[in-house]
Amino acid sequence: MSVADNFRAFRANYLIPSATVSNISYRYKRITRQLNKDFWNTESETAHSLYVGSYGRDTAANGVSDLDVAFTLPNSVYQKYNGYAGNGQSALLQAVRDSIGRTYANSYVGADGQVVAINFTDGIRFEILPVFVNTENTFTFADTNNGGSWKVCDPRGEMSFFSARDSVTANGNLKAIGRMARIWRDRHSVPMSGMLIDTLAYQWISDWAHRDKSYLYHDYLVRDFMLYLSQIPSTQTYWRAPGSGSYVYKKGNFQTAAATAYQAALSAIDHEANERPATARNKWREIFGPTYP
Incomplete structure (x- = not known):
């Protein structure tokens, strides 16, 4: 086989298998649907949700274990938790955690730092970053560390x-x-x-x-x-x-x-x-x- 043939075969091995892609998509849609139901009064499986991180950049490889997802919340939710006297950011993450727990009651769902994480038995971990869209098309997100604060990121x-x-x-x-x-x-x-x-x-x-x-x-x-x-x-x-x-x-x-x-x-x-x-x-x-x- 030529060098090109060898590296084509290598690519077939390092790409994420189709069965794993299907499982990721299924979980992504279930999580998105539950969050939309609780925060947007809709049951869409795709709206307000975005793959970010390596999977979003399309550089994840076979063996991927962490899936990063940004979920946009209504601005009214920001106003609610920004008005808290102390660490409204932590309360926001707990609300998102409780929502996801309604769908994945038998999986570990934890809120920590900036994300809500769901661990699945096959070793894949979803990390959900609740965000609010800014006028510059960037995201504001919650950081629960050191008493809580709001930070900005731009994964798009x-x-x-x-x-x-x-x-x-x-x-x-x-x-x-x-x-x-x-x-x-x-x-x-x-x-x-x-x-x-x-x-x-x-x-x-x-x-x-x-x-x-x-x-x-x-x-x-x-x-x-x-x-x-x-x-x-x-x-x-x-x-x-x-x-x-x-x-x-x-x-x-x-x-x-x-x-x-x-x-x-x-x-x-x-x-x-x-x-x-x-x-x-x-x-x-x-x-x-x-x-x-």
């Missing part, structure tokens, strides 16, 4: 910037490296959030020489992104997310693992060039594990 701006760079500039390679990097991260327990992976990939790919190519260059895509990650100064602690400018902080050292992956990619490419496909496959599996075919 992030998704818009990310999607535009992927389709217009990168020929789909931005989403591809985001997914492959998650497989690598999960395989080696690299301390990187999905938002950090996507932010760094977004910054890097605009200058990547082969950004307009396809699967034939995916071995270079992996090699060059890992080199980029390995060379980021360890003293840098945060970056700014595309589209929103939100701060994205590192969780720990990822450069060492990236340097190891870069060396393995160099070796894999060399073995491919010298017609040693079995050895090349083993090197790619050092990076990605058995998800690589």
Whole structure:
């Protein structure tokens, strides 16, 4: 098989399986319907709800465990909880928690910090962020920490910037490296959030020489992104997310693992060039594990 064939087969393995997508959609609709019933007096399964995070940016990969959903509430609800004498934000999250609990009474539903989380027995966790839409099309959300406050985020701006760079500039390679990097991260327990992976990939790919190519260059895509990650100064602690400018902080050292992956990619490419496909496959599996075919 050619390099392109191998990475096409890899993609088939790292994409989220259709059965998992169906389960996610089913739960998303049930949660949305219950929240709409309680807060909007409608039983729509889609209105006022939005996938955000990695799933919303379409960079989530097989093995995804966290699903982020923003649910828009009426402005009257903001007025009600903003008028509380103390931590109306916590009371808001409890109201959302109680609503979801009416549908998922047998699942763990907890409110903590900024989200209401639902843990399912298959290991998937939904995190619902209750939001209010601002005139700038950003969201205001509740933060229950330190006595409670309101904060602003812009996931729609992030998704818009990310999607535009992927389709217009990168020929789909931005989403591809985001997914492959998650497989690598999960395989080696690299301390990187999905938002950090996507932010760094977004910054890097605009200058990547082969950004307009396809699967034939995916071995270079992996090699060059890992080199980029390995060379980021360890003293840098945060970056700014595309589209929103939100701060994205590192969780720990990822450069060492990236340097190891870069060396393995160099070796894999060399073995491919010298017609040693079995050895090349083993090197790619050092990076990605058995998800690589």
